[in-house]
Amino acid sequence: MAGEANEIVLSKQELREVSAFAARCAEVVLEIFEDDQPHDSRPRDAITAAWEFARGGERGKSLRDTAWAALAAAKGTNTAAAREAAWAAMSAAGAAYLHPLAKATQVKHILGAGAHAARAAELVAGDDRTVGAGHVERAVLRATPVVVDVLERFPPAPGGGGRVGELIRMLDTDLRRRPPTQPPSAATNS
Numbered sequence: 001m002a003g004e005a006n007e008i009v010l011s012k013q014e015l016r017e018v019s020a021f022a023a024r025c026a027e028v029v030l031e032i033f034e035d036d037q038p039h040d041s042r043p044r045d046a047i048t049a050a051w052e053f054a055r056g057g058e059r060g061k062s063l064r065d066t067a068w069a070a071l072a073a074a075k076g077t078n079t080a081a082a083r084e085a086a087w088a089a090m091s092a093a094g095a096a097y098l099h100p101l102a103k104a105t106q107v108k109h110i111l112g113a114g115a116h117a118a119r120a121a122e123l124v125a126g127d128d129r130t131v132g133a134g135h136v137e138r139a140v141l142r143a144t145p146v147v148v149d150v151l152e153r154f155p156p157a158p159g160g161g162g163r164v165g166e167l168i169r170m171l172d173t174d175l176r177r178r179p180p181t182q183p184p185s186a187a188t189n190s
Helices: 012-026 030-036 042-054 059-074 081-097 106-126 127-142 145-151 164-177
Strands: none
Touching: 012 042, 012 059, 012 081, 012 106, 012 127, 012 145, 030 042, 030 081, 030 106, 042 059, 042 081, 059 081, 081 106, 106 127, 106 164, 127 164, 145 164
């Protein structure tokens, strides 16, 4: 299926791969949120919805609802790290809504969960930027060749966005430099 010059063609399976990548990135910091808000399941529900879509479910109301709910949960956190972890979960549920527009801002749909997760980990470690860089490295290893292929159809990540924006750009650059046939690592859960 051919798209317009400013449109990128994305299959449902490619969107599922992007969602799975985002869910893998977000779930590694979910505990940060749950330690802060142990009785709030909204970020976990968002990650679960992302996995359901990634595994063949429909891209519908539950993804949107859980993404919005995780965003609302972020507002009730006691720490910036927990807020970032909730935003990672929100980004995981929202990844299924990557728009087929050739705009750099769409890269956030692909990499937002990984960047927010890296920032959450940094903050837990006393704002240690090396911890965030380590999370970015592991996120690169989690990405399948399909995720990298989808990413490469979009312009590079835009400037701005504070530290999360920096982490998105680090992840973007590292994924674009990764050899195209490098499969995801077995160490994708750290």
